[in-house]
Amino acid sequence: xxxxxxxxxxxxxxxxxxxxxxxxxxxxxxxxxxxxxxxxxxxxxxxxxxxxxxxxxxxxxxxxxxxxxxxxxxxxxxxxxxxxxxxxxxxxxxxxxxxxxxxxxxxxxxxxxxxxxxxxxxxxxxxxxxxxxxxxxxxxxxxxxxxxxxxxxxxxxxxxxxxxxxxxxxxxxxxxxxxxxxxxxxxxxxxxxxxxxxxxxxxxxxxxxxxxxxxxxxxxxxxxxxxxxxxxxxxxxxxxxxxxxxxxxxxxxxxxxxxxxxxxxxxxxxxxxxxxxxxxxxxxxxxxxxxxxxxxxxxxxxxxxxxxxxxxxxxxxxxxxxxxxxxxxxxxxxxxxxxxxxxxxxxxxxxxxxxxxxxxxxxxxxxxxxxxxxxxxxx
Amino acid sequence: xxxxxxxxxxxxxxxxxxxxxxxxxxxxxxxxxxxxxxxxxxxxxxxxxxxxxxxxxxxxxxxxxxxxxxxxxxxxxxxxxxxxxxxxxxxxxxxxxxxxxxxx
Numbered sequence: 333x334x335x336x337x338x339x340x341x342x343x344x345x346x347x348x349x350x351x352x353x354x355x356x357x358x359x360x361x362x363x364x365x366x367x368x369x370x371x372x373x374x375x376x377x378x379x380x381x382x383x384x385x386x387x388x389x390x391x392x393x394x395x396x397x398x399x400x401x402x403x404x405x406x407x408x409x410x411x412x413x414x415x416x417x418x419x420x421x422x423x424x425x426x427x428x429x430x431x432x433x434x435x436x437x438x439x440x441x442x443x444x445x446x447x448x449x450x451x452x453x454x455x456x457x458x459x460x461x462x463x464x465x466x467x468x469x470x471x472x473x474x475x476x477x478x479x480x481x482x483x484x485x486x487x488x489x490x491x492x493x494x495x496x497x498x499x500x501x502x503x504x505x506x507x508x509x510x511x512x513x514x515x516x517x518x519x520x521x522x523x524x525x526x527x528x529x530x531x532x533x534x535x536x537x538x539x540x541x542x543x544x545x546x547x548x549x550x551x552x553x554x555x556x557x558x559x560x561x562x563x564x565x566x567x568x569x570x571x572x573x574x575x576x577x578x579x580x581x582x583x584x585x586x587x588x589x590x591x592x593x594x595x596x597x598x599x600x601x602x603x604x605x606x607x608x609x610x611x612x613x614x615x616x617x618x619x620x621x622x623x624x625x626x627x628x629x630x631x632x633x634x635x636x637x638x639x640x641x642x643x644x645x646x647x648x649x650x651x652x653x654x655x656x657x658x659x660x661x662x663x664x665x666x667x668x669x670x671x672x673x674x675x676x677x678x679x680x681x682x683x684x685x686x687x688x689x690x691x692x693x694x695x696x697x698x699x700x701x702x703x704x705x706x707x708x709x710x711x
Numbered sequence: 712x713x714x715x716x717x718x719x720x721x722x723x724x725x726x727x728x729x730x731x732x733x734x735x736x737x738x739x740x741x742x743x744x745x746x747x748x749x750x751x752x753x754x755x756x757x758x759x760x761x762x763x764x765x766x767x768x769x770x771x772x773x774x775x776x777x778x779x780x781x782x783x784x785x786x787x788x789x790x791x792x793x794x795x796x797x798x799x800x801x802x803x804x805x806x807x808x809x810x811x812x813x814x815x
Contacts, residue, residue, distance in 0.1 A: 354748055403746075430730075453730075453743070454744075521728070567801050
């Protein structure tokens with residue numbers, strides 16, 4: 333375990349206030365049958381033999397509930413790639429958590445879904461496209477679309493509330509109206525339309541995936557019209573493209589303010605991409621209590637609050653709104669995790685970011701770099 | 712173009728995936744829903760705690776009036792507004808007779 337100071341302090345030594353976490357992202361495994369080229373997992377995937385056990389997860393969930401976590405998101409990789417998914421989900425429920433399953437559907441059978449009936453509160457099913465041609469190409473897995481539709485049918489029969497998670501990018505953004513229609517046909521209570529975040533794997537696929545400015549503007553119109561039309565029937569949540577925004581997102585609602593991420597091997601992170609930030613040291617739940625890590629881990633405290641913010645953020649009236657934006661994006665583009673998120677129009681790097689995004693969006697490159705596990709023994 | 716409207720003849724209820732929760736760590740009551748956790752004030756908690764999926768909204772309002780010794784006209788508007796917001800966000804469902812437009 334890394335050395336922790338007695339008083340929680342940020343990366344510049346300012347004392348910070350430590351709140352209570354609301355949500356936990358539990359990455360049960362990095363294994364996944366799909367190979368989506370924008371996968372949010374790190375480019376260096378955790379090995380199967382390092383994965384936390386069922387009992388370790390159960391203990392983590394109890395610790396999380398004691399610390400104030402209300403909702404747990406069971407994710408991956410593909411959580412169904414774990415044979416003990418039902419046991420893990422049951423442990424989360426028994427800890428008193430609201431259990432959300434985030435899945436591609438691949439690996440779930442009707443019998444496995446029925447085991448989760450009364451255990452999982454809500455299911456989020458990923459969508460790569462509105463037909464086999466698009467979805468199977470993007471996911472790199474033949475037959476994935478048809479299997480996913482079968483799983484959606486079982487989900488409806490059992491009665492789980494369902495959210496469709498549509499990940500959009502240049503290759504499929506023009507089909508957004510049909511994605512919303514599909515969600516409606518499947519009886520979804522909610523659709524989440526999320527534009528690809530260009531970190532990790534997605535950064536390797538910027539040229540084929542970067543949406544055009546015109547697409548982003550059109551998507552906004554489609555979403556607004558759908559919200560009006562579907563009010564009271566289906567919620568439409570939308571995460572627009574970063575590169576076309578004026579101000580950055582409040583990443584994670586503020587660094588280490590409400591969220592905790594547990595990687596498959598037990599590393600505890602303030603966000604799923606935090607390991608891309610050089611110089612931060614992370615603790616492992618196998619070596620420390622969650623409450624201690626939450627309060628004293630240098631990585632969690634590094635960017636808490638606003639005292640560490642440099643200019644132009646320090647003097648900005650939005651500093652309590654977006655907290656300087658995404659640290660991983662600052663790392664990736666400015667090579668400095670303390671920099672203003674280059675997505676912000678007030679960042680000195682913004683013009684470069686926009687030019688690069690525009691150039692990528694104008695590319696006719698459609699060759700995808702798929703997310704694959706490095707060769708290793710499968711369990 | 713609009714979804715279901717709250718009316719006293721409807722039976723409001725919390726659908727599967729939406730539930731009240733006692734947050735002992737923070738000492739508050741919350742409504743848990745997909746990707747949402749909403750802190751409830753005592754009034755919101757009182758309203759939602761009455762939704763049993765059996766009684767119409769009119770009956771719920773009568774119960775609330777009795778409990779808080781307040782006239783129906785005063786309570787009705789607040790209850791409708793509060794529930795309509797949750798209906799629009801799919802956190803409360805309505806079972807209504809002869810209602811066009813909305814889906815269950």
